[in-house]
Amino acid sequence: REAHEALASLAETDAEVLADRAERLLDNAPDWGGNHAFGRRHSSRKRDPRGRPENPQGRPRFGPEGPFERGRSRELMHPGNRGPGSLGNGLPWGVNLYVAGWAHFRAGQYDQAIERLEQSNPTDSRWxxxxxxxxxxxxxxxxxxxxxxxxxxxxxxxxxxxxxxxxxxxxxxxxxxxxxxxxxxxxxxxxxxxxxxxxxxxxxxxxxxxxxxxxxxxxxxxxxxxxx
Structure with missing residues (x-):
């Protein structure tokens, strides 16, 4: 019964809301300057060819003003290893992009779906x-x-x-x-x-x-x- 109710609830969820949540998850992953963006600001943020937020402000990646601990930068900055806890969900970056693309497709947002799905395809050894x-x-x-x-x-x-x-x-x-x-x-x-x-x-x-x-x-x- 609980599983049936959960599926019914999921079926009623607005697909556009799912797509927006997926984009928020992408933006909630740390960019290379330590900033976090929420809401619909994702539409104006610059990203590299793999869909990752760029660091146009050139802010430090180490120390109190940066998100990465010294000595762990290579590990955490790899697109397939977003790091634990608040630094990321630990999923390969391609998975996040794929989920966002799938959500956009189900919402009928085909151009956005194509962009995210294409970005999810480059080789990622962790996926x-x-x-x-x-x-x-x-x-x-x-x-x-x-x-x-x-x-x-x-x-x-x-x-x-x-x-x-x-x-x-x-x-x-x-x-x-x-x-x-x-x-x-x-x-x-x-x-x-x-x-x-x-x-x-x-x-x-x-x-x-x-x-x-x-x-x-x-x-x-x-x-x-x-x-x-």
Whole structure:
């Protein structure tokens, strides 16, 4: 009952509010001058190509006027390590950008979604699921009337699906190449993107069906295989 009520409450939440909250989270991460910006000031803030706030004022990064302790600057300033506590949420920077892009897409703010999702794609070694944004990016381009770019993003999603399906088929039962929650999210968004852009749901991948059967067999108390 509690889970059902939570889902119902989430469904009723204004998508624009979610997008605004996501942007506030981005701005609440420390910029390179130690400032924090809230509300809609994010629209006027300068950012580098990876979506991180710039430090136009050149304020010190160390000491009492800066956010970073001496000796930890290299660790905390890495875009994939925002630091603990008030210095950041500890998530890879690409994850924050992806969540913001997803929220903008659900709010129908396609240009903002494209910007954030594109920024989330550069390589980030701390985010093994980098690239799960491609299905959402494809849908955002499609809704924005940019058909060619939508097809390009969808092709990248297809390539990732093929790569991960291959890795799953070769791995021990139950082992995934990315976190399980990212995998589920990717599958849901990938199916939605294929239906929206091509008009058809993706066919069942026999490699994933076989992996599912192996996983079921591994947890079968009788040890009997369900694989055909």
């Amino acid at each position: 093994p699921a980098r690239g799960i944004s491609y299905p959402v990016l494809a849908m955002a381009y499609h809704q924005a009337g940019q058909g060619e770019k939508a097809q390009q993003a969808l092709a990248k999603a297809d390539a990732l699906m093929n790569q991960w399906a291959k890795e799953i088929s070769q791995a021990p039962a139950g082992r995934l190449p990315i976190p399980w929650f990212d995998w589920i999210e990717f599958l849901v968004n990938y199916r939605e993107a294929k239906i929206l852009i091509t008009g058809f749901a993706p066919p069942d991948d026999p490699r994933l069906l076989k992996a599912t059967n192996r996983a079921l067999a591994a947890i079968d108390t009788d040890g009997s295989s369900t694989e055909e």
